[in-house]
Amino acid sequence: MEYSFSAEEQRFRDEAREWLETNVPRERRPEDTEARRAFDLAWQQQQFEAGWAGISWPKAYGGRELSLMQQLIWHEEYARAGGPYIGTCFVGISHAGPTLIQRGSEEQKSFHLSKILAGEVVWCQGFSEPSAGSDLASLRTTGKIEGDELVVNGQKIWTSFADSADFQELLVRTDPFVPKHKGISWVICDMKSPGITIRPIKTMSGRWDFCEVFYDDVRIPLSNVVGGLNNGWSVAQSTLSFERGTAFIGQQMELAEMVDKLGDLARTCEFEGRPAIEDNEIQRRIGEVRAETIALRAMAYGTVSRAMRFGTPGPEGSMMRLYFGELLQKTLRIAMDILGPSGLAYEFSNDRWVREYLHAFKDTISAGAAQIQRNIIGERVLGLPRPEVGR
Amino acid sequence: MIDLLPSAEQELIIDTARTVFATHFPLSGLIGADPQGCTDPGGLRAAAENGLIAVAAPDYMGGTGYSVVEACLVLREAGRAVAPISLLAGAIASQLAASANLAELVRSLATAEIEVAVQAAPTVDGADSLLTAGSSSAKLLLGWTPGTVNLAEAGAVEHVLDGVDPGVTLCRRIKKALIATGGPDEAAVAALYSAAMLSGLAEAARDSAVGYAKTRTQFGQPIGAFQAIKHICADMALRSEAAHFAVNLAALKMLAHSSDAAIHVSAAKIVATNSAIANASANVQVHGGIGFTSECEAHLFVKRANLLEQLAGSNARYKSQLGSMRTQA
Numbered sequence: 001m002e003y004s005f006s007a008e009e010q011r012f013r014d015e016a017r018e019w020l021e022t023n024v025p026r027e028r029r030p031e032d033t034e035a036r037r038a039f040d041l042a043w044q045q046q047q048f049e050a051g052w053a054g055i056s057w058p059k060a061y062g063g064r065e066l067s068l069m070q071q072l073i074w075h076e077e078y079a080r081a082g083g084p085y086i087g088t089c090f091v092g093i094s095h096a097g098p099t100l101i102q103r104g105s106e107e108q109k110s111f112h113l114s115k116i117l118a119g120e121v122v123w124c125q126g127f128s129e130p131s132a133g134s135d136l137a138s139l140r141t142t143g144k145i146e147g148d149e150l151v152v153n154g155q156k157i158w159t160s161f162a163d164s165a166d167f168q169e170l171l172v173r174t175d176p177f178v179p180k181h182k183g184i185s186w187v188i189c190d191m192k193s194p195g196i197t198i199r200p201i202k203t204m205s206g207r208w209d210f211c212e213v214f215y216d217d218v219r220i221p222l223s224n225v226v227g228g229l230n231n232g233w234s235v236a237q238s239t240l241s242f243e244r245g246t247a248f249i250g251q252q253m254e255l256a257e258m259v260d261k262l263g264d265l266a267r268t269c270e271f272e273g274r275p276a277i278e279d280n281e282i283q284r285r286i287g288e289v290r291a292e293t294i295a296l297r298a299m300a301y302g303t304v305s306r307a308m309r310f311g312t313p314g315p316e317g318s319m320m321r322l323y324f325g326e327l328l329q330k331t332l333r334i335a336m337d338i339l340g341p342s343g344l345a346y347e348f349s350n351d352r353w354v355r356e357y358l359h360a361f362k363d364t365i366s367a368g369a370a371q372i373q374r375n376i377i378g379e380r381v382l383g384l385p386r387p388e389v390g391r
Numbered sequence: 392m393i394d395l396l397p398s399a400e401q402e403l404i405i406d407t408a409r410t411v412f413a414t415h416f417p418l419s420g421l422i423g424a425d426p427q428g429c430t431d432p433g434g435l436r437a438a439a440e441n442g443l444i445a446v447a448a449p450d451y452m453g454g455t456g457y458s459v460v461e462a463c464l465v466l467r468e469a470g471r472a473v474a475p476i477s478l479l480a481g482a483i484a485s486q487l488a489a490s491a492n493l494a495e496l497v498r499s500l501a502t503a504e505i506e507v508a509v510q511a512a513p514t515v516d517g518a519d520s521l522l523t524a525g526s527s528s529a530k531l532l533l534g535w536t537p538g539t540v541n542l543a544e545a546g547a548v549e550h551v552l553d554g555v556d557p558g559v560t561l562c563r564r565i566k567k568a569l570i571a572t573g574g575p576d577e578a579a580v581a582a583l584y585s586a587a588m589l590s591g592l593a594e595a596a597r598d599s600a601v602g603y604a605k606t607r608t609q610f611g612q613p614i615g616a617f618q619a620i621k622h623i624c625a626d627m628a629l630r631s632e633a634a635h636f637a638v639n640l641a642a643l644k645m646l647a648h649s650s651d652a653a654i655h656v657s658a659a660k661i662v663a664t665n666s667a668i669a670n671a672s673a674n675v676q677v678h679g680g681i682g683f684t685s686e687c688e689a690h691l692f693v694k695r696a697n698l699l700e701q702l703a704g705s706n707a708r709y710k711s712q713l714g715s716m717r718t719q720a
Binding site (some may be wrong): 003009024072230284291292296299301305306322369381382385386 | 394395397398455460568582601604605606611613617618620621624626628629634636637639640641642643644651654655657658662663701706707709712713715717
């Protein structure tokens with residue numbers, strides 16, 4: 001058991017800190033669709049030009065291939081410097097890119113990877129459908145083979161940044177006659193293809209982050225299938241093995257900062273005639289989430305420790321994410337209690353807290369709903385049996 | 392390098408502690424009409440022989456010569472076994488004695504020649520006698536707050552109460568001469584060691600529930616197959632994971648004398664206490680009807696978790712402390 005940094009690790013931290021402090025954009029990330037795409041790509045490009053893009057990508061594909069400890073340090077320094085949310089570059093850097101690295105053909109890799117790294121393109125994810133969320137394998141968007149093309153019909157939903165994207169990692173059903181997991185293909189979809197309609201969906205927090213996407217006889221070359229026809233389910237799983245828990249550190253640090261700001265909020269807002277921080281219950285609730293935020297950091301380190309020792313991340317990673325989602329919501333609920341009536345309208349000065357509170361409802365839903373995470377923990381971490389159907 | 396998992400040598404320490412405690416303090420000893428409680432001298436002697444009491448006290452003083460990290464690993468196993476409070480008290484007292492350079496005392500504590508009980512509540516009504524938890528043959532009394540620790544001679548037992556926790560003798564006795572005192576750093580050791588014990592307790596409750604959920608069948612299958620039960624168990628795993636790593640990180644921070652060590656210890660104490668109490672309760676629920684009886688191990692975790700929270704200082708104080716601080720280090 002160890003918690004110390006070698007001279008080499010400290011040197012790396014200094015290097016990362018210096019670059020980030022100098023280069024992290026000072027302006028707030030724009031909310032407007034076009035402006036935020038431009039912002040995200042410009043920042044990605046800037047990191048690329050300085051050799052900081054693809055920190056977890058192999059060097060063979062233009063990445064920096066940092067060790068896990070270095071990645072952890074980078075994410076700590078990034079959060080410390082107030083680095084912007086990766087936004088529209090997320091899918092390319094953290095999802096589609098790693099998938100192509102692991103399962104793409106040489107042609108697909110040489111065409112797409114460098115563009116992702118250099119901040120030239122935005123990717124989105126076409127996985128979930130209205131009838132296929134937690135039960136993703138039941139997806140119904142079809143891909144029918146016609147000559148050397150797939151003809152795609154159907155619909156995707158919750159596609160983040162679809163209206164900013166150049167490409168999409170798309171899961172389609174290419175064989176409807178085999179068990180559901182076995183008839184899915186992972187294809188690269190050019191978002192400029194004719195037949196694609198995009199409808200943005202407004203979230204309860206008033207943001208425009210995701211969309212419905214409709215496919216009406218969209219033609220995709222068969223050469224865009226990744227990992228082989230009908231292997232899509234296994235291709236999608238391979239992406240999960242890429243994440244080692246290091247990037248999560250940044251999220252935890254933002255939460256820790258939020259708890260600090262919550263303390264500040266409690267000092268400036270009145271509750272029952274005095275500063276909210278002087279109310280015992282509020283003070284203790286803040287103390288508790290602070291304790292849990294620290295525990296979350298420890299869990300993140302525990303997850304990275306496992307990854308470093310055993311190679312592949314285990315199902316224990318689910319625990320960290322679930323803990324985070326619920327802790328974030330618990331923290332923001334305290335904020336709403338402190339705000340009281342001033343949390344009722346957006347005109348009041350603390351509207352950012354209100355929007356954060358509303359936005360955090362997604363954190364126990366997206367990327368694996370809390371209930372599914374609990375199933376995973378119960379079955380894969382604790383070894384509890386699956387239910388037998390039909391009893 | 393960050394590594395919150397035990398080294399090979401630390402795994403051996405854990406295995407030793409686990410085996411000794413399971414052998415000498417089996418849960419079955421606490422179930423039933425005549426619990427042995429903490430009066431089995433053989434058990435404490437075995438712990439002493441294996442260096443499991445004064446783990447972090449220097450070896451030239453008679454301690455085992457490890458660090459707070461290994462002490463936490465041992466105390467986690469003590470928590471898992473619902474082992475006597477004397478082990479927790481002995482660990483804290485030997486460390487306090489070592490800081491005060493009382494080598495003879497360290498030796499006596501390490502060999503279990505002297506047992507320590509814990510002050511369970513502050514003095515009430517100006518009465519001279521205190522509520523204490525631990526063996527009635529304890530010669531010393533340990534008490535602590537978030538900022539202070541003190542070790543004193545224990546007077547004779549005035550009255551043995553009908554304690555709720557069958558593994559702990561609860562009595563009234565007078566506190567006599569002070570032997571050693573400590574400030575915030577020593578108090579942090581007490582909080583951290585308590586947290587370690589609580590984290591083991593939380594894990595034991597989780598494992599008890601999971602074990603039951605795998606074997607108890609209803610409606611034609613193990614009850615762990617049903618989401619309601621599965622999710623209760625998943626939450627126990629979640630809480631255990633949080634407590635486990637919070638304790639490990641806090642121990643490492645304390646070992647390194649980090650400026651944020653105290654905050655990490657308070658956090659570990661809060662999270663471990665919550666985990667132990669919630670897991671113990673959830674374990675009763677998973678066991679259903681039999682979990683409600685005194686014939687099942689489940690009630691032991693409930694009662695020990697409740698006791699440990701009181702001994703270590705209720706969470707309220709630690710939460711207020713963390714809640715009113717300005718910025719996280």
